[in-house]
Amino acid sequence: MRVSTVLRHLVSQNKVRFSEGGFDLDLTYITDEIIAMGLPATGNEALYRNPIEEVVRFLELNHAGKYKVFNLCLERSYDISMFGDACACFPFADHGAPPLSLVRAFCTSAKAWLLQGLEHVVAIHCKAGKGRTGVMACCLLLHVGYESTASAAIALYNAKRTKDGKGLTVPSQRRYVRYYEKLLKTNYAALDHPKRTLCAVGVGGAPLRTANNRLLLVFQQHGGPQPFRPAVLTIDLTARESRRSVEEGHAGPSCAEPRAAAPVCLRCNVELQHDVRMDITDAYGDALARLWVHPALEPAEATFVLSFKKSESDMEVIDKARLSEGFTLTLYFAETEGTPAPGEPMQAGADGAPGAGDVNSEAPTVAASSDSARIIQGQNADATSPAQELAAFTALGIRDSTHVADSVYYDAEDAADDDEDAPADPQSLPIGSPASPAAATHLSEEEVVHA
Numbered sequence: 001m002r003v004s005t006v007l008r009h010l011v012s013q014n015k016v017r018f019s020e021g022g023f024d025l026d027l028t029y030i031t032d033e034i035i036a037m038g039l040p041a042t043g044n045e046a047l048y049r050n051p052i053e054e055v056v057r058f059l060e061l062n063h064a065g066k067y068k069v070f071n072l073c074l075e076r077s078y079d080i081s082m083f084g085d086a087c088a089c090f091p092f093a094d095h096g097a098p099p100l101s102l103v104r105a106f107c108t109s110a111k112a113w114l115l116q117g118l119e120h121v122v123a124i125h126c127k128a129g130k131g132r133t134g135v136m137a138c139c140l141l142l143h144v145g146y147e148s149t150a151s152a153a154i155a156l157y158n159a160k161r162t163k164d165g166k167g168l169t170v171p172s173q174r175r176y177v178r179y180y181e182k183l184l185k186t187n188y189a190a191l192d193h194p195k196r197t198l199c200a201v202g203v204g205g206a207p208l209r210t211a212n213n214r215l216l217l218v219f220q221q222h223g224g225p226q227p228f229r230p231a232v233l234t235i236d237l238t239a240r241e242s243r244r245s246v247e248e249g250h251a252g253p254s255c256a257e258p259r260a261a262a263p264v265c266l267r268c269n270v271e272l273q274h275d276v277r278m279d280i281t282d283a284y285g286d287a288l289a290r291l292w293v294h295p296a297l298e299p300a301e302a303t304f305v306l307s308f309k310k311s312e313s314d315m316e317v318i319d320k321a322r323l324s325e326g327f328t329l330t331l332y333f334a335e336t337e338g339t340p341a342p343g344e345p346m347q348a349g350a351d352g353a354p355g356a357g358d359v360n361s362e363a364p365t366v367a368a369s370s371d372s373a374r375i376i377q378g379q380n381a382d383a384t385s386p387a388q389e390l391a392a393f394t395a396l397g398i399r400d401s402t403h404v405a406d407s408v409y410y411d412a413e414d415a416a417d418d419d420e421d422a423p424a425d426p427q428s429l430p431i432g433s434p435a436s437p438a439a440a441t442h443l444s445e446e447e448v449v450h451a
Helices: 003-012 043-047 052-063 100-114 131-143 150-161 171-185 386-395 401-416
Strands: 027-029 034-037 067-073 087-092 121-125 196-204 214-220 231-236 264-272 276-282 287-293 303-309 328-335 374-378
Touching: 027 150, 034 131, 034 150, 052 067, 052 121, 067 100, 067 131, 087 100, 100 121, 100 131, 100 171, 121 131, 131 150, 131 171, 150 171, 171 287, 196 214, 214 264, 231 264, 276 328, 287 328
Parallel strands: 034 121, 067 087, 067 121
Antiparallel strands: 027 034, 196 264, 196 328, 214 231, 214 276, 231 374, 276 287, 303 328
16 A cells, blocks of 8 residues: 555544545545535645545546535635636635634535536535535535434534544534524524623633633624634633642642632623634633634523533633633623623622623622733723733733734644644635635625625
8 A cells, every 4th residue: 555545544534535436535425416525635735635636537537517616725725727617615714613604605606506407516625624524514414405403414424424423523613503504494584683792701610720821812703714803802811819720738739630710700791793703712822722603593582691611512622731621611691782881880789799680690700809800902891092901911921912813813723733834815715706816805795695
């Protein structure tokens, strides 16, 4: 067996490969019309991924004139003329959830192609051909009516694409398939839901040795392939009264899982709409955990609570060593109408906890000191002068707010995959149409109604 063949099998890991008719490709038929595959690679990368020439040969031999390739990679590109321009790009970040507007545009485009002929097929790929490919393939299964529920679509994809049934594993990607099921059942009416206000954020289960210099960054979707910059809210979650990393009387930690710091709850007041990404990072922007939510697709009640636990795999954990098993993130939402105006304090009870009339009356009592969860920077936070903001970031060892957002977006993605290149210039990635590179940061009005 050639070295390149061995490498390709190692890189494909648990994915089912197509090994017929002289082909050996990281490629799977999810249905007769939907193909999931790894990146059609060029250069040295072709030594351990699908060589683009072999992918072209496979498609031309089996589906000549009747295939269309959908590239979901933000970080990779290739000469689309290799596929006779039968290629469209719907890029989003590795290990991430796609904006719902992008999902809808992709599904609309893919379905339109499939309806053009009974033997038409779509070949969907990201880099590894599993996570991003999976979330879009599952949503397409729902969109064309092949499956009626998100759980059924995910189960089919997992069974077809992988040997062990572990295909779509990123929690937020699975969540977004469920979102899309809801969108289809409501004819996209759920996207017309009013804005939601993030009233409070609770963090629990942070071990003492990592409780310091912990940040929560909230990013708002604004459209385009790189929508999550800058952060609309950055919170210092430092538990100031819990700085000891070693119990008294011991030279080192007394147990593998350190005693947890007191829970921290921040009252904030920031309006959120569309897709939202939340990162738990250290003070230097290195991500510990990440999740995506769409407030409009969550419970329709005026107030609701979302709780995410590491132990239940509710979020993507990037740095397992620095995030305790008991770590939890709780988000308290309310309808925007009737919530306190930006900068206006919420009414509180005598113990400092939210009062009975508060929209987030279920929020836990603030256990940390008053400055242990400070708003460092936010669009709807109290007004802060540039000098004050700079001083706050300097105290945390961070130059400015842009440094935080950029570090999280690029460095954390690279750390998740050693061979990941920096994201390509989005202006070179045409969304939905290879003939319109200028449209890289905006979806076409004909294809999508923005979330």
